[in-house]
Amino acid sequence: MKPEIKIMPxxxxxxxxxxxxxxNRAVTAVRANGLFxxxxxxxxxxxxxxxLLASDPSLRTQVPWDRIHFFWGDERHVPPDHPDSNYRMARxxxxxxxxxxxxxxHRIKSEYSDAQSAADEYEQVLxxxxxxxxxxxxxxxxxxxxxxxxxxxxxxxxxxxxLGERKRLVVANWVEKFNAFRIxxxxxxxxxxxxxxxxxxxxxxxxxxxxxxxGERGRFPxxxxxxxxxxxxxxxxxxxxxxxxxx
Ligand code: 6PG
Numbered sequence: 493m494k495p496e497i498k499i500m501p502x503x504x505x506x507x508x509x510x511x512x513x514x515x516n517r518a519v520t521a522v523r524a525n526g527l528f529x530x531x532x533x534x535x536x537x538x539x540x541x542x543x544l545l546a547s548d549p550s551l552r553t554q555v556p557w558d559r560i561h562f563f564w565g566d567e568r569h570v571p572p573d574h575p576d577s578n579y580r581m582a583r584x585x586x587x588x589x590x591x592x593x594x595x596x597x598h599r600i601k602s603e604y605s606d607a608q609s610a611a612d613e614y615e616q617v618l619x620x621x622x623x624x625x626x627x628x629x630x631x632x633x634x635x636x637x638x639x640x641x642x643x644x645x646x647x648x649x650x651x652x653x654x655l656g657e658r659k660r661l662v663v664a665n666w667v668e669k670f671n672a673f674r675i676x677x678x679x680x681x682x683x684x685x686x687x688x689x690x691x692x693x694x695x696x697x698x699x700x701x702x703x704x705x706x707g708e709r710g711r712f713p714x715x716x717x718x719x720x721x722x723x724x725x726x727x728x729x730x731x732x733x734x735x736x737x738x739x
Contacts, residue, residue: 495724499733503693506729507540510691515554521633522556528633531565534578535638537691542586557592565635566647566676567600569607600675607664607673615662635685639692643700643712647674679716687723697732
């Protein structure tokens with residue numbers, strides 16, 4: 493399916509559009525199936541979306557909080573109270589101040605000293621939650637993703653082993669430039685979602701965004717996000733989408 497691209501005038505409007513997309517998908521999924529499963533992303537762009545969902549009365553009151561199951565698409569290899577923790581970011585921006593049952597929050601146990609154990613355990617969490625047969629894949633209602641200036645998404649960085657993973661749902665991915673592991677869902681899981689939304693904000697992302705969307709295929713991990721049977725929406729602000737010159 494061809495991706496949809498929506499360009500918002502600024503970062504604030506981007507966050508509002510993203511929060512509205514979240515609410516619409518949550519309401520629709522809960523109406524159809526009684527629950528909504530979402531994989532959250534880390535990074536600064538999603539943070540403003542989470543804050544808005546929790547604090548804007550017109551959005552907050554529409555969200556079926558007790559029917560949502562929160563997962564993470566990736567996590568840094570740090571304990572949950574660490575300033576770099578994606579879980580901590582989502583908790584502080586949103587989860588601590590909304591009526592979501594603790595049992596609906598499925599975080600990655602990134603405090604384990606062995607990142608692979610954290611990945612293995614999270615894979616089991618997904619298998620149990622989605623009641624998966626051995627070869628089956630989880631199907632999230634929504635996967636939220638950011639994109640780094642190097643074209644990475646989730647913790648799928650250029651040139652890393654996780655990009656080639658064909659069996660696992662979650663892996664510990666060694667990222668040389670950080671000299672650290674990241675724990676990340678694999679492409680096969682992300683691409684099996686019913687819907688995926690990328691958030692991209694800021695001028696420092698403009699060059700790579702253009703390459704990712706219009707350049708040669710297969711150069712950046714973000715280009716590998718192509719839902720097999722789902723929708724893909726790019727929510728972009730004007731700074732990340734400078735006016736295109738005529739070709
Ligand atoms: C993380 C992410 C990562 C992030 C991008 C964009 O843990 O860092 O999940 O993939 O979404 O790096 O981050 P920004 O929005 O901060 O640029």
